[in-house]
Amino acid sequence: MTHPFVSVEDLQTHFPVRKGLLRRVVGAVRAVDGVSFTISRGRTLGLVGESGCGKTTVGRSLLRLVEPTGGRVRLDGTDVRGVDGAALRALRRRMQVVFQDPYGSLNPRMTVRSILEEGLLIHAMGTAAERFERMRRALERTGMPADALARYPHEFSGGQRQRIAIARAVVLEPEFLVLDEPVSALDVSIQAQVVNLLEELRRELGLTYLFISHDLSVVEYLSDDVAVMYLGRFVETAEAKRLYAEPLHPYTLALFSAVPSVDAARRRRRIILSGDVPSPSRPPEGCRFHPRCPLAEQVCREVDPPAVSLDGHRFHCHVAAREVEAAGGDTAAASRRMAELVSTGAAAV
Amino acid sequence: MPLLSIEDLVTAFHTPAGRVPAVDGVSLSIDAGRTLGLVGESGCGKSVTAMSILQLVASPGRIESGRILLSVDGDTADLATLPEPAMRQIRGGKIGMIFQEPMTSLNPVFTIGDQVAETVRLHRKASRSEARARALEMLELVRIADPARRIDEFPHQLSGGMRQRVMIAMALACDPSLVIADEPTTALDVTIQAQILELLSDLRRRLGTAILLITHDLGVVAETCDEVAVMYAGKIVERAPAEELFSNPLHPYTIGLLAARPESAAAGGRLRTIPGTVPPPQHYPSGCRFHPRCEFAREPMCKGELPQLREITPGHFVRCHYAGELEAVSRP
Numbered sequence: 001m002t003h004p005f006v007s008v009e010d011l012q013t014h015f016p017v018r019k020g021l022l023r024r025v026v027g028a029v030r031a032v033d034g035v036s037f038t039i040s041r042g043r044t045l046g047l048v049g050e051s052g053c054g055k056t057t058v059g060r061s062l063l064r065l066v067e068p069t070g071g072r073v074r075l076d077g078t079d080v081r082g083v084d085g086a087a088l089r090a091l092r093r094r095m096q097v098v099f100q101d102p103y104g105s106l107n108p109r110m111t112v113r114s115i116l117e118e119g120l121l122i123h124a125m126g127t128a129a130e131r132f133e134r135m136r137r138a139l140e141r142t143g144m145p146a147d148a149l150a151r152y153p154h155e156f157s158g159g160q161r162q163r164i165a166i167a168r169a170v171v172l173e174p175e176f177l178v179l180d181e182p183v184s185a186l187d188v189s190i191q192a193q194v195v196n197l198l199e200e201l202r203r204e205l206g207l208t209y210l211f212i213s214h215d216l217s218v219v220e221y222l223s224d225d226v227a228v229m230y231l232g233r234f235v236e237t238a239e240a241k242r243l244y245a246e247p248l249h250p251y252t253l254a255l256f257s258a259v260p261s262v263d264a265a266r267r268r269r270r271i272i273l274s275g276d277v278p279s280p281s282r283p284p285e286g287c288r289f290h291p292r293c294p295l296a297e298q299v300c301r302e303v304d305p306p307a308v309s310l311d312g313h314r315f316h317c318h319v320a321a322r323e324v325e326a327a328g329g330d331t332a333a334a335s336r337r338m339a340e341l342v343s344t345g346a347a348a349v
Numbered sequence: 350m351p352l353l354s355i356e357d358l359v360t361a362f363h364t365p366a367g368r369v370p371a372v373d374g375v376s377l378s379i380d381a382g383r384t385l386g387l388v389g390e391s392g393c394g395k396s397v398t399a400m401s402i403l404q405l406v407a408s409p410g411r412i413e414s415g416r417i418l419l420s421v422d423g424d425t426a427d428l429a430t431l432p433e434p435a436m437r438q439i440r441g442g443k444i445g446m447i448f449q450e451p452m453t454s455l456n457p458v459f460t461i462g463d464q465v466a467e468t469v470r471l472h473r474k475a476s477r478s479e480a481r482a483r484a485l486e487m488l489e490l491v492r493i494a495d496p497a498r499r500i501d502e503f504p505h506q507l508s509g510g511m512r513q514r515v516m517i518a519m520a521l522a523c524d525p526s527l528v529i530a531d532e533p534t535t536a537l538d539v540t541i542q543a544q545i546l547e548l549l550s551d552l553r554r555r556l557g558t559a560i561l562l563i564t565h566d567l568g569v570v571a572e573t574c575d576e577v578a579v580m581y582a583g584k585i586v587e588r589a590p591a592e593e594l595f596s597n598p599l600h601p602y603t604i605g606l607l608a609a610r611p612e613s614a615a616a617g618g619r620l621r622t623i624p625g626t627v628p629p630p631q632h633y634p635s636g637c638r639f640h641p642r643c644e645f646a647r648e649p650m651c652k653g654e655l656p657q658l659r660e661i662t663p664g665h666f667v668r669c670h671y672a673g674e675l676e677a678v679s680r681p
Contacts, residue, residue: 050538221611258543260568
């Protein structure tokens, strides 16, 4: 049996909250609180959600840039949480990361050459001549001139810096990339160039992506599958086309409807959510979305909704589960019905 | 007479490296109660245009020429040359302001009630208690939950969306005729952005305030503005009613921006891109400033001659030598 390339089971990453003179632990911020997913080799999982939902922490936990407090992460069958030292280093070469801010993530005192070479040296990859060849190839792949090696990050525009950050990741010939808002800081015309580059690299190098973003249209374009995150949990996961066509969770519906669009045809009936996202140190009882959900019922306030899964479309919502059942498993009909209910704010009885 | 009429505005920064004309001959007008969207990418000069209207351009920048005429109740003033004391009455009085970063625009050591009340007392004869009553009224207007309690809270106690509501309350406290909103929702999450945009549209309808909305987000403009002006390299390159601009873009830059959005891509196809990057003001190219990146550029006109803003169809202005003629081939 083949195993999924990236597999995450019940991942939890809690940060301690300390208080007082003795810095005693008085609670925990449950940034990621029980997240499970898999990504097959060569595919892209898009992860969307608003600030503070925990999406960045998911990415960092996979790479162990922050230590998960529970659950299991496997890359190509190897338990990421169970290795240390040289074994962890070897694993880290295979999984790399690109961050949002191309200004903050490149050391301004290092030349592009030392930025790219650092990883190669750490992983003892090749002789000096081989390393140079790898760097030259990585720059060429990312559309940068070879003479960039001798220059400093400040000599480049935002879009070019992001290409350097991508080159730094691919120079190590990784298999899995965590892309954390890699195009969010870029202007539209530059964003399109970098999005095309990422897609090209994935195809040519057979890379697997976790693409984290708050930009729903970029995620739709780049992802095979999409997960929607709210307050430390995945609330809905499905194939991208299906999720955008037939969202079932009230939060997904509200999120999609809130995106302003140039095309009148793409606009959905706007669902305005009340209030803000609650603090992840004190997540609400029952369904975490219930305080903002226009459809919340008694059961939502008391019982954490279990996952319901239909041909790979997975969601956590009591009301949607009922509607899907009432529609005889017709998710398209259930989605239309949910949109109707959420926008009128009246729950079905 | 329009409420605000900008005529041939030039604002330049005088740096050791030379003169940098960030705004280079911009003309705009907004009628009372209307919303104009000013869009463009970073560095195009849209924020400097807004700052010029308020005379808030920081040194070494200054307004070099042009007029900024504000007409309220039959009085017309040229804000480009108005002396500072009079300008102080305009800012926060006839013109309200909302900026991107509510955390840095609000003073962290004063309560939000004090800050809204201060605006009122600066512009109106009002006692402390009258100003506080007005502040409470404004917080209610922008739908802050439990305003009687919130009025004594400090900015750090509020969420980003709440802070932006306080900014809107301050901007509207003195019944301005015009509100300048510079990227008011860029720092906010999309569901909170939806709340704020809905609030702004609702208040505009009820109070009749005109809005100059500055943003890089074409979707936000399409959903909130009556008219749109697109800026590139210090100049307006296209101006039209919103619906017309988005259904019938005529400038190659506007066409390119719309085509570069992921929504425009054919399934499985690559995104359309605009090659190159925005030129910095020190290196504006000759002729049409967009010509080095333009797929329609033709010699010798585009490289040799700066195109004028021409009215191609009624109300639709385009700064392109071949506007209208591109139409058949340009549809993305």
